[in-house]
Amino acid sequence: MGKMFVKLGMISTIALGTSSVNAQNYKPNVLMVIVDDWGYHDLSLTGSKLYETHNIDRLADESTTFSQAYVAYPRSVPSRYSIMTGRHCARMQPTSKSDDRKVDADSYCIAEPFKAGGYETFFIGKWHLSDGKTFPQHKGFDINIGGGKAGGTGTHFAPFNKEGVTKPDLVIYGMDDAKPGEYLTDYMSRKTVDYIRQEHDKPFFAVCSFYAVHTPIEGKKELIGKYRKKVKSLGLSEDALKKEEAGVAKTQQDHPVYAAMIESVDDAVGNMITALKETGQYDNTVFVLISDHGGLSNRGMKPRELATTNSPLKAGKGHLYEGGIRVPLLIHTPGQESKQIKDQKVVSYDLLPTLADICGLEVSKEAKLDGVSIKPLLDGKKQKQLDSRDLFWHKASERPNSTGDYVSTAVRSGNYKLIDFYLQDRVELYDLSKDPGENNNIAAQNPEKVKELMAKIETWRKDTGVKMGKKDNAEYKGKKAGKKNKK
Known part of the structure; x- marks a missing residue:
């Protein structure tokens, strides 16, 4: 049975526990x-x-x-x-x-x-x-x-x-x-x-x-x-x-x-x-x-x-x-x-x-x-x-001195999430179904998955028309860190 109420002169029936409406x-x-x-x-x-x-x-x-x-x-x-x-x-x-x-x-x-x-x-x-x-x-x-x-x-x-x-x-x-x-x-x-x-x-x-x-x-x-x-x-x-x-x-x-x-x-x-x-x-x-x-x-x-x-x-x-x-x-x-x-x-x-x-x-x-x-x-x-649905994120600016972050692009496809720290030549890959805390970078063990997800990122960047961060960014100078696939 639905629940009846009157609001602004309109009578509507709602199915309890859902947002279904019949009017x-x-x-x-x-x-x-x-x-x-x-x-x-x-x-x-x-x-x-x-x-x-x-x-x-x-x-x-x-x-x-x-x-x-x-x-x-x-x-x-x-x-x-x-x-x-x-x-x-x-x-x-x-x-x-x-x-x-x-x-x-x-x-x-x-x-x-x-x-x-x-x-x-x-x-x-x-x-x-x-x-x-x-x-x-x-x-x-x-x-x-x-x-x-x-x-x-x-x-x-x-x-x-x-x-x-x-x-x-x-x-x-x-x-x-x-x-x-x-x-x-x-x-x-x-x-x-x-x-x-x-x-x-x-x-x-x-x-x-x-x-x-x-x-x-x-x-x-x-x-x-x-x-x-x-x-x-x-x-x-x-x-x-x-x-x-x-x-x-x-x-x-x-x-x-x-x-x-x-x-x-x-x-x-x-x-x-x-x-x-x-x-x-x-x-x-x-x-x-x-x-x-x-x-x-x-x-x-x-x-x-x-x-x-x-x-x-x-x-x-x-x-x-x-x-x-x-x-x-x-x-x-x-x-x-x-x-x-x-x-x-x-x-x-x-x-x-x-x-x-x-x-x-x-x-x-x-x-x-x-x-x-x-x-x-x-x-x-x-x-x-x-x-x-694949989900994408992109950062063209960073605040390594303030909140300790770097420019990056990320994609989540199924349970996999890849983060491309593109000014640092560093890629991280995680299986969020097993590692929601992103503690174990599995990029080195999964080169084909990295290749697949990087291709998705490149296509999305082009289709979306994103702005890429630059190495001459004032907040980036002198702060390049890490090596490719290093956690």
Whole structure:
């Protein structure tokens, strides 16, 4: 039996536990939450002994969770470009520099099919994609709170703009109504909940794009105290760090302030769910939760505070190893009351076509999406095309001093993943079904597989028109390391 409810004068029948709908005019709400720098294992449900994400855990019990969800890039701007446009960030733009993609006048964005389909649209938080002319309100969002050039904040406590700071990447506009000392995550949650609780004449598409858990690593005092005690109770000593790529990596989750930041995000998600339930909208809302890339776990020669470890996945932010590109992703569909766990490979640029498909909306034929709709998968069906689809990643810039990473291209084909560190004449091959931590480079033992996957990379690079990194890159000079096939 289906579950009946009335929303905006439309009666729709939903099959419990799936996203199947029987009414053609059915238009559910969509709430998408994006967390910044949030690693795959930064949740209690994925095995963390320190971090507590009880609200997200409960949401996962009524959602489809993905064990092999990826983003298109291990840093914010290119990754968010792919989330918002449904296109691979490796595709060059005339105005882009290196990997720095921006949403411009020609970019088709995720809110546009919803706006055209009669939805109200709302955005709050980190945009970081502006070319100076194009902001959320120019790309289908009716309301934009704080979405601009900023990729971070001077502080997570209001006022968020520190006196004297003028760097565009750190100046947030449109959040001046925050209460003195209000925590940024709490402010964004409050504004999103206020929007949810408004009377809506139409279904809504809302995006809450958190600045957490990005640096600066700042949390609320009461939560920090809680996690200091918890770190002590876990018997964790000082992290010795381990050598990895151009620098070192954390080996344990032991940062009480970072843990406090994660709990604040979890509280925010809980507040949104409560608002949806109390207003009778939860059973009529698609809820998406995703990170833009892996957690900040690595650093190069430049001293910097590290937040977490993505272990047993290798490396993190900035790297094309699994720790940098595999992320938490869950999708709750209307009427879903039980968990589905999917191990098919999905990518963040699948979200635009998927959400439009769920809501019965047309995507412009001019959009030229790289993503595919995974709605059948959410409906409990099999999508063989996802198993046979090769996934590619490409980096033309590197930060060996900051996050300890090098330029590279990667392909995942079936269970095999090859990473070509093309400026270092170094190739690594892994069988992720046996070695998800990418600890055993099997390139030397499998020359034919290396040849096959390198051919796929070369074809994809040519077809996509990627920009290749150069040896005269200022961040590369003097840092060439390793030999061919050396782990």
